[in-house]
Amino acid sequence: MFTRIMVANRGEIALRVIRACRDMGIEAIAVYSRADRDAAYLNLAHDAICIGGESPAQSYLNAAAILSAAEIADVQAIHPGYGFLAENPKFAQMCRDCKIEFIGPSAETMAQLGDKVAARALAKRAKVPLIPGSSGNVENEDEAVIIAETIGYPVMIKAAAGGGGRGMRAAHNEVTLRSNFGHARAEAEGAFKDGTLYIEKLIERPRHVEVQLLGDRKGHIVHLWERDCSLQRRHQKLIEESPSPHIGGRTRNKLCNAAIRLAKAAGYHSAGTCEFLVDKDEHFYFMEVNARIQVEHPVTELVTGQDLVQWQIRIAAGESLKLRQDQIKQNGCAIECRINAEDPEDDFRPHPGPIHEFIPPGGPGVRLDTHAYAGYVVSPYYDSMIAKLLVHRPTRAQAINAMGRALDEFTIGPLKTTIPIHRAIMEQVDFVKGNVDTTFIERTFSPAARPTA
Numbered sequence: 001m002f003t004r005i006m007v008a009n010r011g012e013i014a015l016r017v018i019r020a021c022r023d024m025g026i027e028a029i030a031v032y033s034r035a036d037r038d039a040a041y042l043n044l045a046h047d048a049i050c051i052g053g054e055s056p057a058q059s060y061l062n063a064a065a066i067l068s069a070a071e072i073a074d075v076q077a078i079h080p081g082y083g084f085l086a087e088n089p090k091f092a093q094m095c096r097d098c099k100i101e102f103i104g105p106s107a108e109t110m111a112q113l114g115d116k117v118a119a120r121a122l123a124k125r126a127k128v129p130l131i132p133g134s135s136g137n138v139e140n141e142d143e144a145v146i147i148a149e150t151i152g153y154p155v156m157i158k159a160a161a162g163g164g165g166r167g168m169r170a171a172h173n174e175v176t177l178r179s180n181f182g183h184a185r186a187e188a189e190g191a192f193k194d195g196t197l198y199i200e201k202l203i204e205r206p207r208h209v210e211v212q213l214l215g216d217r218k219g220h221i222v223h224l225w226e227r228d229c230s231l232q233r234r235h236q237k238l239i240e241e242s243p244s245p246h247i248g249g250r251t252r253n254k255l256c257n258a259a260i261r262l263a264k265a266a267g268y269h270s271a272g273t274c275e276f277l278v279d280k281d282e283h284f285y286f287m288e289v290n291a292r293i294q295v296e297h298p299v300t301e302l303v304t305g306q307d308l309v310q311w312q313i314r315i316a317a318g319e320s321l322k323l324r325q326d327q328i329k330q331n332g333c334a335i336e337c338r339i340n341a342e343d344p345e346d347d348f349r350p351h352p353g354p355i356h357e358f359i360p361p362g363g364p365g366v367r368l369d370t371h372a373y374a375g376y377v378v379s380p381y382y383d384s385m386i387a388k389l390l391v392h393r394p395t396r397a398q399a400i401n402a403m404g405r406a407l408d409e410f411t412i413g414p415l416k417t418t419i420p421i422h423r424a425i426m427e428q429v430d431f432v433k434g435n436v437d438t439t440f441i442e443r444t445f446s447p448a449a450r451p452t453a
Contacts, residue, residue: 001317002026002076005103007045008066009081012371012388013293015041017079020309029073031066033059035379041371047073054381060084063091070100077101077316079309083383086292087114103316105270105291113266113289116160117198123286126265128258131277131285133200141178147199148177154204157181159188160196165235167191170202203285205437206277208232209244210290211259212300214311215269216321223256224304225330227296229275231425233348233441238418239425240296241335242303244278245396245434251282262289271297271312295338295388298369302334302392333396335403339370339387341378343416344445351416352380361409365392365402378415386412389422396434400426421445 004027007017014030018041021028030045035054042048049069052059059065061084070078078095080086080103089111095102104110113119117136124130132151137160138144148155148171157180159167167188169180181197189195208229215221228244229237243252259274266289273294275287297308306328315321342348358374370387372378378386389406393399404426407419421441425431428444 001319002101002313004029004046004073004075004077005313006031006066006070006073006075006078006100007081008060008070008078009084009086010036010039010060010382012369012385013081013083013295015044015371016369017081017309018044020307020313024310024313026313029069029075031059031069033381035059035381038377039371040373040376049073054379056084056381063088063094067094067098067100070095071098075100077103077313079103079312080292082292082295087290089114101316103270103312105266105268105272109266109268110291113268113272113291114161116158116288117196119289120198120286122265123262126258126261128262128286129284131200131203131287134198136198137196138199141181144177144181144197144199145174148174151199151201153177154202156200156202157184157197158200159184159192159194160198161188161192161194165232167197168235203277203279205439206230206279207244207246207436208237208275208287208438209247209255209278209284210273210275210294211256212294212297212308213259213263213268213272213274214306214308214315214321214323215263215272216315217269217318218320219264219267220321221260221263221268222321222323222325222328223260224300224306224308224328226252226255227299229296230436230438231431231441232438235438237296238338238340238441239336239422240299241333241396241399242299243330243333247278247282251278251284255284258284258286262286270315271308295385296336298367298388298390299334299336302367302390303330303332304328305331332392332394333399334390334392335396335399336388336390337403337407337422338385338418339389339410339412339422340384340418341386341415342384342418344418344421345416348418350380350384352378352384353415354378355386355412355415357411357413359409359411361389361406363402363406363409365399366390366406367392372412386417397432400432 027046171177231239
């Protein structure tokens with residue numbers, strides 16, 4: 001087992017990994033940018049090293065600075081968290097070339113799954129259902145039009161690299177396809193330095209359901225059931241829950257088995273997530289694999305009782321996965337609300353600044369993962385998420401009630417946050433009934449959806 005691990009990330013996930021290391025008796029070395037020099041979680045690490053300036057490019061995306069710090073600190077492994085360099089195969093290989101273990105899958109597996117076109121080809125070989133679309137990269141607008149006319153409108157233009165909803169544009173006819181093709185390419189080049197695009201059939205009003213996976217280096221892979229991530233804004237998740245409230249047991253098993261087939265075909269080890277779109281008839285289609293720990297991993301931890309971060313560390317250290325599939329049960333219902341420093345009344349515009357008042361919720365079945373506190377300053381340089389509020393109760397109805405109560409208790413000021421919209425969602429009839437899809441927030445809570453006086 002490792003004795004010293006570097007945590008190459010920031011915020012709540014850095015704190016989460018530091019806690020996992022300390023629980024395992026491992027020294028955790030934190031890194032930080034100048035913007036994060038006063039972060040309270042740095043005091044919980046065995047040591048902390050500044051790696052650069054405020055911007056991600058100067059710090060958390062600066063692979064050379066992170067590896068230099070890792071060598072100075074004499075660590076045996078690096079945990080990348082999520083975002084930044086977590087799914088960068090070049091960084092993973094750089095770590096291993098420096099004789100430092102990267103806590104995640106192999107660079108080769110990450111590269112294959114990170115290329116959406118290659119991942120689709122792999123899913124096809126593994127007999128995982130695919131959304132109809134282009135067989136490879138689409139070079140230009142004319143080629144895109146031919147494909148769209150073959151599979152039928154509407155279609156989705158998607159970046160082959162990256163994720164998070166960037167480089168994605170819907171098109172309902174040839175005019176919007178030609179117009180959006182260039183926009184999608186420009187956004188993909190700006191976000192990922194890769195303008196490669198492909199085309200898929202647009203599944204209208206789908207559910208977004210993902211399967212949590214764990215695999216060891218010996219090829220033993222298990223699933224830890226599914227999470228429903230349908231409640232999103234601009235293709236980015238706001239609320240996640242497990243189990244998914246709308247799929248039946250047969251679909252659940254088929255979905256999870258398909259995810260395992262794909263992971264085995266990829267030679268996957270570590271924690272990972274296979275994401276699917278599910279239509280109104282419970283037909284599901286492969287979307288992508290996230291080759292890292294997910295933001296929403298605590299949802300699965302609550303319903304299965306497994307510590308996913310500790311398993312990541314154990315697998316990276318060469319331990320076998322001592323879990324049989326029949327040992328992993330879904331117990332009760334867990335819901336997560338991402339609390340972002342954003343103004344829902346202003347199209348979720350980021351709202352950075354100082355927090356003067358911070359009163360966390362508590363009570364039975366409540367978990368709060370956060371690095372924020374009264375006196376903390378939310379930086380404009382990074383993602384706006386400042387907390388993940390979770391509840392775990394025996395039934396979904398009880399979990400919804402508990403989440404509503406916890407949101408009422410949670411006070412963050414004077415920043416604008418997503419707490420009010422989460423509270424409204426918990427009371428919305430369709431959400432309570434489980435009748436939601438990826439367009440739910442846009443259809444229900446956008447300014448255009450509000451009744452006029």
